[in-house]
Amino acid sequence: MARDSRYDILFTPVQLGPKTIRNRFYQVPHCIGAGTDRPGYQMAHRSVKAEGGWGALNTEYASIHPESDDTMRISARIWDEGDVRNLRAMTDAVHAHDSLAGIELWYGGAHAPGMESRCTPRGPIQYASEFEALTYCKAMDLDDIKMVQQYYVDAALRARDAGFDIVYVYGSHSYLPLQFLSPYYNKRTDKYGGSIENRARFWVETLEKVRHAVGADCAVTARFAVDTLYGEDGVEVEQDGMRFIELADPFVDFWDVNIGDIAEWGEDAGPSRFYGIGHQNDWIRYIKQATKKPVLGVGRFYDPEKMVEVINSGIIDIIGAARPSIADPFLPKKIEEGRVDDIRTCIGCNVCISRWEMGGPPMICTQNATAGEEYRRGWHPEKFEPAGSDDTVLVVGAGPSGAECARVLMERGYTVHVVDSADKVGGHVNDVITLPGLAEWGYHRDYREAQLEKLVKRNKDCQLALGQKRLTADDVLQYGAERVVIATGSSWNTDGTNNLSHAPIPGADASQPHCLTPEQVFAGDKPIGKRVMILNHDTYFMAPSLAEKLARAGHEVTVASPVALGEYMHLTLEAPNMHRLIHELGIEVIGDHACSRIEPGRVELFNIWGDGYKRQYRGPGNLPRDENRTHQWHECDTVVLVTGRHSEDELYRELKARKDEWAANDVKDVYLIGDAEAPRMISDATFTGHRLAREIEDPNPQYPQPYKREVHAWGAAYIPGQSHELIWRL
């Protein structure tokens, strides 16, 4: 189908100084966990997006010098010839699709702790990082400034040699150039501090030097947080923000703008829980008043209507996107081909970001199971290996893993039947999306539902059977499928079994009127009293979300949590506003407390550190620490047990026990995926379904095939001329 003419503007080119971007789809720099040391991953992840129609693809932040070393987080690096060689793989692959390749030259100051290089970071003044623990920088003198500016120039020349079309001098997220610009950091009294002109000087000079160095070989840009959201203490868009744009404008070819800082960068990469599409518009709309150069901005733009709107209304010229490009590397192509309803919409859960925040593992995506697997597993987001046989597949369960598994199997050409007792695709996601702020997570279900409905039409023997009675082992054996995938999900524990005691909590019993599991809260069949006590052992969203839901419904909510409440939400950047919300709603959080007993009307809590710090051997039957005497009763009407989950794997276990009946029923193999294998996040459940579907006819498909590892292989030089031999410096 042809593209809708309303979207034509998105497919018009824009001149970026010496370079031209072929359309308005620009993948802004974003981390993936590849950096420079996994060149295959870097190359494959960026170039598959170029294939999918993105006009420009950037690296993540790329350190210009060992002084800017973010270990344990993974940045790219452009320190030496080895880095040039590794990043060249990406630029070549991106160029093969007529897209531009960009690199975000980065110097972190005190926000980069230098744990690998052990170099001392330099900054505009000496300050302790508000983002990183125990990291101070050295205040730069004028020699230091010249030296660091030269780092940028040298790195820009290496970037040019690596084939990059776009070179950034990156300042957003509170990195060095912005540290000079913002009075929050810069307290200097020389010509690099004080007035806006002085505070802008470092960045403007650096841009000028880089511009001069790369000439017409590269487009030069700055990534600039036009408002750091600190009021007068930082950069405000209508003050320093617009003024800096004017001062630096002669030396850039276009502007890449956003808002926020590093310590709370969820204000930039806004999670859907708090921020919708285009949430930065009220700030970035000022920028085009200060420049005639093209402006690009972000705001989780996944909807072509909104993209056209922000361009036509003069807010930005180019659609910047990180998360939408991860969820759907083929987003531009799908718009171009008139297949908007095939777009795998970013749900804004920020699980992609969580991996960078935790410092190392490859990025994952809840929607796109192939994100990060392009190179090492060879998974293309839109293309599939044809079915290896005529085997038919029964998938029991249409939740995240089952639906994904069935989708991919059908894409491969297998005849697949999906059976679920629920009336909708999506499994527990259908409950989760009723929680406050999580409605957009429903895009996960919507994508799979829409694709399955299409695929079932493509192959009439495929079937999506919803609202069915639960299949028994007999039903499965007699179903007639050669391969059976069990994706029956998980449930919350009804007896308080949890990650600390690995045992039930005495008195916890969700069959009683005063005890509820999260599922029972969703079902709404059991009355919930005025005073609610949530017992939490889960480190993700369930407890804070239920607390919010119940507090908004007028309950007095207390959360007792021996684990850090919503700990994982720090990694998804949801935590700061979640804590603000908990405070605002008057929810009481009793930290470091677990529950020892539940009775109708009250729970007994104890401080988990109440057993004394002294450890001594006291013989068998005696604890090596003192008896915990911190137990206290807390009154409440209703207890909600967010203590742990268990797999609903009875069907699988019965089928395994009856393995001797498989052959007689033409069953070749039975697999277990998703939460039914082990409870986990939606992204990982989706992955297991996708993985099995890709590997279902590989050897022993229940278990993942080995993937390609990018290791610095012994004996192969990294830097040309470098020896792998051990050479003592004596």
Add this chain to the structure above:
Amino acid sequence: MKILVPVKQAALVEDDFELRDDGRDVDPDFVDLQLNEWDDYSLEAALQLKEANDGIEVVAVTVGDDDTEDALRTCLAKGADRAIRIWDDVIADADPLVIARVLAAVAQREAPDLVLAGTQSSDLGFSATGVAMAAFMGWPHAAVVVALDYAPGAATAIVERELEGGLRERLEVDCPAVLTIQLGINTPRYASLRGIKQARSIPIEELSPDELGLEDQDIGEQARGSRVREMYLPDKGQAEMIEGTPAEQAARIAAIVKEVMGG
């Protein structure tokens, strides 16, 4: 005992479609075919009787060309015992009367104890075929059936029909009879993979009208009670997207209200 279930491979028109060159139907390139939704329910009613009683044979029958075989395969996969397809090019573009005449001839040959048809088809929606079939056969009939109480071999069936205003009519029908089944009478089953595979090896009986003793005059163009003259999309309605500032939009709405309501 035998239950005859007439089914139709109904057309599901795509969002964007074109009409056939003669303008009397949708171009088949823009049509997806699937078993008529109502027939899912009539087949299910027959299969439930079969499962509850011994010795019941369920025979699915359709009038249609090669492309309609999928509908019969679906019935076989779900549990129908046999399937019959009748076709001759002269039947193309037939109206419900002609189809009913062909089905009546099949019924005469098969001598079923009960005919369970869908109330209507999801594409053309005449709601006529089953009832006309009963008329040709001289059998009693009941339409829009939402409940069925029938013991195989019994002289009558108790059925409930859905009427306007939420009313129901309980009716005793002499058997054999033709009942046209309404959506919601049951929950249609899905075929299992085993059913689908087994259905592939069951031969579909293919008959010509001639073999049923039908002449061209019974089924040809002159036998039709109605002929499609034209199929078309009516002119667009008067929906109008109102653009402009809120004040401009309000002014335009006021003008439209004035224009339509008068005064």
